[in-house]
Every structure is written in structure tokens, then in C-alpha cells.
Amino acid sequence: MERSLAENGSSGTYGSSEEEMSITKGPWTEEEDSVLFDYITVHGEGHWNSVARYTGLKRTGKSCRLRWLNYLRPNVRRGNITLQEQLMILDLHSRWGNRYYTSSSLYHRLNVVIIKFRVKPTFHVYDIEHVEVMLWYLFRWSKIAEHLPGRTDNEIKNYWRTRVVKQAKQLKCDVNSKQFRDTLRFVWMPRMLERIQAQASSSAQAQTTLVSNVQAHSDPCGGATATATASASDAGFLSEASSAVDVHAHSLSDSGASYSLMGGGSWCSHGAEEGYGRVWEERNNGYSEIAGSGFGGVDMWTEENICFLQQQLADDF
DNA sequence: AAAAACATCAACCGCGCAATT
DNA sequence: AAATTGCGCGGTTGATGTTTT
Structure with missing residues (x-):
């Protein structure tokens, strides 16, 4: 855990080692994919550092593992994160994902x-x-990913950074600030929930089970603070934001x-x-x-x- | 039409822990 | 007991695609 507090050294220095000359980096080709896929269908997952030896791939074990988990693995889903999934991510992250301690002394x-x-x-x-x-x-991104079948921790992490963190920045909020988290919890998430429910009722009832599972939780302690941050919702979070629905804090408390x-x-x-x-x-x-x-x-x-x-x-x- | 700014996401990195030698 | 190797994680980057100016 020290790693996240270890000031990340700006990491602009690559090429620091010299014996990496025969290592391929960057995007994978179809040939590489099929070689890796064949290897894994025969030998199974794991032993990533052996892949290069067995197959002649010029990739590190880490690279092979990543490619398999995030792309080649069966049933992996990419793109088009649904509303339900978005809500799930926000809710799970709000429960488990916030890190509050950033100063090293406190740490x-x-x-x-x-x-x-x-x-x-x-x-x-x-x-x-x-x-x-x-x-x-x-906390682990992968723990959140476990609740989103087919989604990888990498994708969820990407979602969080490119959508949520970015929106916090636009609102000039710290993602971990109370203001922003309350906005998410009392304004944005209920709004998402309404959309999902509207979606479910208008289309097939196949989604209703999911919706009922993804009910935002009530929050008797913090409900009073929510209206103060409601105006922030007009900034238009996330991709499909619209300002049509005005959700107030009590709608959550009543749920x-x-x-x-x-x-x-x-x-x-x-x-x-x-x-x-x-x-x-x-x-x-x-x-x-x-x-x-x-x-x-x-x-x-x-x-x-x-x-x-x-x-x-x-x-x- | 062209350029610049922005968004996305696959892939990389270093670190720390665990297993193995 | 100590060193090495393997693995998985969070954080970050950069190529590519998209939108805005």
C-alpha cells in the first residue's frame, strides 16, 4: 500500500534498463493474440513468465497476462458500460473506494x-x-469488477478516471470531498436510478431484477446536506446527462x-x-x-x- | 478544410506481497 | 535465511479516434 503514497516519481523515465531489446511493447497483433490464445487453451492460465519461452512471443509475462485478462479471455466485455453498471460502480466505489488519507504522516x-x-x-x-x-x-478495483460480469478492473478504473474524476475536476471538486461525494450519492445516483427504472418499465421486464438489486441505499445521517449540492448536478455528469429530472435528497431517504x-x-x-x-x-x-x-x-x-x-x-x- | 483540443482505453510501470529456490 | 521469481494491484501514459474551433 505504500506504493500509492510513494509520490509516483513522475515515472517519465523509461528505457532505464538495457536488456529489454527483444521485448515487444505496444498494441498486440492478431498473430500474437492467437499464439497466446493457443498457449492458454493448452496450458491454462498462469505461468505467465513461461509464455515467452514456450511460444517465442517477445512479450513479458505481465504483458501476456494483461492481454489475456482484458481482451482475449472468453466473455470479457468492453465498451458500452450500461447505466446499471455505472450505478453499480458509483455505489460500490462510494462504499469501498474512497481513500481519505493522503498525507504521509497520517498514513x-x-x-x-x-x-x-x-x-x-x-x-x-x-x-x-x-x-x-x-x-x-x-479496497480493490477488481473487487468492484467482480460484481460486473465480464468487466475488468482496468475498464472500471478507466471509467472512474475518465468520467467521474474528470467531472469532479470540472466542478472544481476533489473527488473525495464531501461535496462531490454527496452530489454523486444524492443527486447523480438517484437520477441514474430513475433512468434505469424508466428504461426498465418502457422496455422488457428483463431488467427489473437488476434494478431492484441496484437500489441506492437510504441514508438517514447525511440526507439533510444533499440539497446544498444539488445545483452541481446541472453541470452534466457523465455521458448521457440531461437536466430533465430534478431529484431531491429525500427521494433517497424515502426509498x-x-x-x-x-x-x-x-x-x-x-x-x-x-x-x-x-x-x-x-x-x-x-x-x-x-x-x-x-x-x-x-x-x-x-x-x-x-x-x-x-x-x-x-x-x- | 485544417488544426487544435479533448476523450477514450489498451497497455505500461513500479511496487509490494507470496511462493519458491 | 536470504535471494529470486511470479503475480496482481493502483496509477499513469500515449496512440488513436472524436469533437470543437
Whole structure:
């Protein structure tokens, strides 16, 4: 995880090693594709660094792996990300994808928690920040991709960067700012949902199951803040934006739907502290008002709950 | 019509972890 | 025990296509 904080060295320096002379880079040719495909149909996936030896391909193992996963692999889908998929990405990313800690000093402090957590699974989390770290640590684009059949992590990452991050920039927002995230959550996502529902009702009912699964979750904590950012929606997010529908924050709060993918829990924006706090609530306990109560020593963070959370993140999710 | 600006996405990179030697 | 190798990830780039000026 250090890698993302290691200031990325601007990486403009390539050609730094000299023994790469017989390595092909850049786009793959059809011949290369068929060679790789044949190799994998015989030998299966994996052993990527052996591909060049066996086939004579002048490609690195990493390159072969990438080509297979993102292009050659059966059932891989590219382009035309549907509304449902877009909504799914936004929702999953809003739950799992935000990284809040960018300063290295904060990172180092919290890294201690990570190490503790990893070394000792029964570690009790008494501070909401600790859980944030767990989420941060466990986040993977590929986890989101798992919920979008045929889509690769690369494509979802591309979508996020080219559409969402870019739109945040146009709005002069930080993608991780509360303002932008609230805009996504309370304005943009409900709007997408309406489109999807309109789509589903006008066309076949084949999509309705998906729609019901992709209900945006209710959010009793943060709902009040949403109207403040509603005007930002007029900037026209994403590709098929139109300003026809005006969705207000309460439409989400009224929905009462929970996200079926979550299985047992739901996330809720806390609203304090620049909105960085989040609370995980077990479904069967019902929602209990936690605003202003602070998090130190809250006994919600039992070993059982933490283990459940860990399972959600690591296994199911 | 031409050029410039912008958008897209396949592919690259370095890093860190895990397995193997 | 230490070094090497393999793999997968997030972040980033750049060629190519598209839109705007």
C-alpha cells in the first residue's frame, strides 16, 4: 500500500534498463493474440513468465497476462458500460473506494493500525479511523469488477478516471470531498436510478431484477446536506446527462431500500469531520442514531462485528 | 478544410506481497 | 535465511479516434 503514497516519481523515465531489446511493447497483433490464445487453451492460465519461452512471443509475462485478462479471455466485455453498471460502480466505489488519507504522516500513523490488524485478527477497533484504514487497505478495483460480469478492473478504473474524476475536476471538486461525494450519492445516483427504472418499465421486464438489486441505499445521517449540492448536478455528469429530472435528497431517504449486495450491512455517512466518518451498522440491530456520540469505545465494534466486516470485505465481496 | 483540443482505453510501470529456490 | 521469481494491484501514459474551433 505504500506504493500509492510513494509520490509516483513522475515515472517519465523509461528505457532505464538495457536488456529489454527483444521485448515487444505496444498494441498486440492478431498473430500474437492467437499464439497466446493457443498457449492458454493448452496450458491454462498462469505461468505467465513461461509464455515467452514456450511460444517465442517477445512479450513479458505481465504483458501476456494483461492481454489475456482484458481482451482475449472468453466473455470479457468492453465498451458500452450500461447505466446499471455505472450505478453499480458509483455505489460500490462510494462504499469501498474512497481513500481519505493522503498525507504521509497520517498514513504512517495509521499504518500501525493496519499492521496490528493484520497480525492480530481479533484486534478491537475503537476508533472509526481504524475501520477507515481497513477499508482503505482492502479496497480493490477488481473487487468492484467482480460484481460486473465480464468487466475488468482496468475498464472500471478507466471509467472512474475518465468520467467521474474528470467531472469532479470540472466542478472544481476533489473527488473525495464531501461535496462531490454527496452530489454523486444524492443527486447523480438517484437520477441514474430513475433512468434505469424508466428504461426498465418502457422496455422488457428483463431488467427489473437488476434494478431492484441496484437500489441506492437510504441514508438517514447525511440526507439533510444533499440539497446544498444539488445545483452541481446541472453541470452534466457523465455521458448521457440531461437536466430533465430534478431529484431531491429525500427521494433517497424515502426509498428505504438497502443494497442487496451488501448481504448484512449498510454504510452511512456520518456527516461530521468533513464527512469522513462512516459507521457500519448490522442490519438486524436496526439503525441507531450515532451522530454526536463519538466513536471511542462504542461497543458496536465487537470482535464479532469486526470479523463479519472482514469477511464481507475479504471473501464475499 | 485544417488544426487544435479533448476523450477514450489498451497497455505500461513500479511496487509490494507470496511462493519458491 | 536470504535471494529470486511470479503475480496482481493502483496509477499513469500515449496512440488513436472524436469533437470543437
